[in-house]
Amino acid sequence: MTEPDRPERAVRLAGRGLKAGYGDQAIIADLDIAIPTGALTVIVGPNACGKSTLLRALARMLPARAGAVELDGRPIGAYPPKEVARRLGLLPQSPIAPDGIVVEDLVARGRYPHQGVLRQWSERDEDAVRSAMARAGVAALADRMVSELSGGQRQRAWIAMALAQETPILLLDEPTTYLDIAHQVEVLELARGLRRDGTTVVVVLHELHLAFRYADHLIVMKDGAIVARGAVGDVVTAELVEEVYGLPCTLIADPVSGRPIVVPLGGGE
Amino acid sequence: MLTGSVLALAILGLAVGGLLIGDYPMAPWQAVASLFGGGGDPLAQYFVQEQRAPRVAAAVLVGAALGGSGAIFQSISANPLGSPDVIGFTTGAATGALLQIVVLDAGPGAIALGAVLGGFGTAFVVYLLAWRRGLAGFRLVLVGVGVAAVLQGVNALLIVRASLTAAQTAAQWLAGSFNATTWNETLVVLVAVAVLVPLALLLARPLGALVMGDELATGLGVRTERTRLLLVLVGVALVALAVAAAGPIAFVALAAPQLARRLTRTSGIGMGTAALMGGLLVLVSDIVAQRLFAPTQLPVGVVTGSLGGAYLIWLLAREWRRTPA
Numbered sequence: 001m002t003e004p005d006r007p008e009r010a011v012r013l014a015g016r017g018l019k020a021g022y023g024d025q026a027i028i029a030d031l032d033i034a035i036p037t038g039a040l041t042v043i044v045g046p047n048a049c050g051k052s053t054l055l056r057a058l059a060r061m062l063p064a065r066a067g068a069v070e071l072d073g074r075p076i077g078a079y080p081p082k083e084v085a086r087r088l089g090l091l092p093q094s095p096i097a098p099d100g101i102v103v104e105d106l107v108a109r110g111r112y113p114h115q116g117v118l119r120q121w122s123e124r125d126e127d128a129v130r131s132a133m134a135r136a137g138v139a140a141l142a143d144r145m146v147s148e149l150s151g152g153q154r155q156r157a158w159i160a161m162a163l164a165q166e167t168p169i170l171l172l173d174e175p176t177t178y179l180d181i182a183h184q185v186e187v188l189e190l191a192r193g194l195r196r197d198g199t200t201v202v203v204v205l206h207e208l209h210l211a212f213r214y215a216d217h218l219i220v221m222k223d224g225a226i227v228a229r230g231a232v233g234d235v236v237t238a239e240l241v242e243e244v245y246g247l248p249c250t251l252i253a254d255p256v257s258g259r260p261i262v263v264p265l266g267g268g269e
Numbered sequence: 270m271l272t273g274s275v276l277a278l279a280i281l282g283l284a285v286g287g288l289l290i291g292d293y294p295m296a297p298w299q300a301v302a303s304l305f306g307g308g309g310d311p312l313a314q315y316f317v318q319e320q321r322a323p324r325v326a327a328a329v330l331v332g333a334a335l336g337g338s339g340a341i342f343q344s345i346s347a348n349p350l351g352s353p354d355v356i357g358f359t360t361g362a363a364t365g366a367l368l369q370i371v372v373l374d375a376g377p378g379a380i381a382l383g384a385v386l387g388g389f390g391t392a393f394v395v396y397l398l399a400w401r402r403g404l405a406g407f408r409l410v411l412v413g414v415g416v417a418a419v420l421q422g423v424n425a426l427l428i429v430r431a432s433l434t435a436a437q438t439a440a441q442w443l444a445g446s447f448n449a450t451t452w453n454e455t456l457v458v459l460v461a462v463a464v465l466v467p468l469a470l471l472l473a474r475p476l477g478a479l480v481m482g483d484e485l486a487t488g489l490g491v492r493t494e495r496t497r498l499l500l501v502l503v504g505v506a507l508v509a510l511a512v513a514a515a516g517p518i519a520f521v522a523l524a525a526p527q528l529a530r531r532l533t534r535t536s537g538i539g540m541g542t543a544a545l546m547g548g549l550l551v552l553v554s555d556i557v558a559q560r561l562f563a564p565t566q567l568p569v570g571v572v573t574g575s576l577g578g579a580y581l582i583w584l585l586a587r588e589w590r591r592t593p594a
Contacts, residue, residue, distance in 0.1 A: 059487075059488060061483075061484050061488065081490040081491065084490060085488060088488075090484070090488040091485075091488075092482065092484035092488070094482070096347070096480065096481050098480050109477060109481065110489070112475075112489040112490065
């Protein structure tokens with residue numbers, strides 16, 4: 001299930017000996033990671049395994065206690081913040097929609113890193129906002145209040161904001177939480193579409209069947225460490241799932257994609 | 270943009286109205302001519318230029334400072350109650366001024382300095398107490414309300430312990446008034462507003478990212494803590510200098526940004542419209558304060574206090590109803 005024809009491209013985002021956490025507690029320690037350029041990378045693992053922490057550390061939302069995050073070969077801290085924001089976007093788990101904001105204005109705020117004191121709102125920004133809304137499927141909702149949208153619509157509005165930022169690398173932290181299966185698939189199809197257009201996408205996911213189905217590159221985490229990484233077909237085994245999640249299971253093939261689906265053992269009728 | 274122009278026009282019209290208020294009657298055109306040294310009536314020129322114009326200008330500028338400061342703090346705290354008059358900065362500035370009046374028996378310059386120091390001191394304490402790995406809006410409001418209550422007690426104590434004349438000066442000052450405003454006070458606010466309001470307008474854009482949460486703002490390239498600190502400094506300077514010039518005029522910082530937002534119907538920070546709305550509110554209130562029981566002149570703070578009190582009750586009732594049980 002690899003994509004054999006894709007040429008190897010230079011890694012743009014990587015972490016080396018990364019240590020990060022909250023307060024006095026390190027959630028991840030001594031972690032090495034390289035995000036394959038131009039691929040859809042999915043990070044999975046049980047609750048509290050550090051997958052969101054890793055994503056936050058990569059996006060410099062958490063300072064690295066040790067080690068370094070490198071963006072295009074230089075330490076991420078060496079760039080001006082707006083320069084990082086033009087190369088790397090992150091949609092956090094629970095962003096706050098300002099009171100009374102409409103979708104179009106929300107999406108427009110994604111243009112912040114492209115603006116400056118002397119560089120005000122331009123035709124270019126207008127185009128980026130319009131195209132981001134179209135791709136995320138919220139163009140028809142442009143004038144609606146974000147607070148009045150359904151969960152799926154709201155999530156797509158936030159994704160549109162991240163798209164308006166127009167970064168070659170996009171990190172999404174559990175973008176499918178609170179969504180029903182149809183909207184989950186919709187979001188992942190969108191992620192796959194972005195990858196097809198050349199964006200490097202990293203998604204943290206809970207749902208294993210969707211993770212296995214959409215990942216070009218899978219990263220499996222447990223207790224703050226990476227226990228497996230690679231193409232889904234090379235990495236995923238029933239033993240791995242049992243080791244990571246403590247769940248005895250067997251794998252069957254998804255009849256549509258041929259990718260594995262986890263079927264828990266025991267507890268049957 | 271349209272709302273801003275309408276507000277600016279309203280301020281201009283009322284400013285001319287403000288120039289007419291006083292014992293020396295004159296027509297509007299005569300007042301405007303006198304302001305610019307024309308009209309051929311030296312007495313009219315004196316009243317307009319030396320008495321009425323500084324008062325009108327001070328009202329607009331102090332209001333703008335309060336409105337801008339309110340917009341900053343309400344956005345940082347993501348709470349309409351997170352404005353400087355609720356979270357203790359105004360009260361703290363008053364404490365600083367009262368210390369000068371009551372304990373040190375100081376003159377107007379020292380009183381203003383006391384107000385500025387008091388405002389910054391209070392902000393520092395509130396910021397320190399409310400800061401825990403970042404500044405959360407709700408904590409800022411709660412800590413601020415607590416600090417404000419303590420300072421209110423200190424203020425009352427200072428007045429009780431003061432001599433009769435000092436207590437009188439203090440009470441007058443505490444009500445917030447332009448009755449004794451000269452160009453000296455007005456110039457201080459003018460400089461403050463001319464420097465700080467453009468700064469606030471510049472900071473409004475990163476603030477627009479900041480209100481969506483620190484993570485998202487960081488992702489958009491905002492230096493969150495630094496931006497917030499700058500905003501707090503600008504906001505405190507605005508409110509402290511406004512208090513220094515005219516005393517703690519109640520509720521303008523609370524109401525102006527909210528009224529402006531309802532007028533413009535946008536989700537932006539609305540720094541500019543909040544400042545204009547503040548200027549308009551204080552100007553109107555001061556005209557009312559002068560005319561309502563003329564010839565007795567009320568302190569402007571009494572008018573904004575009554576208007577603002579009603580507004581606060583409405584705001585609280587609405588918030589309370591919106592919160593699910």
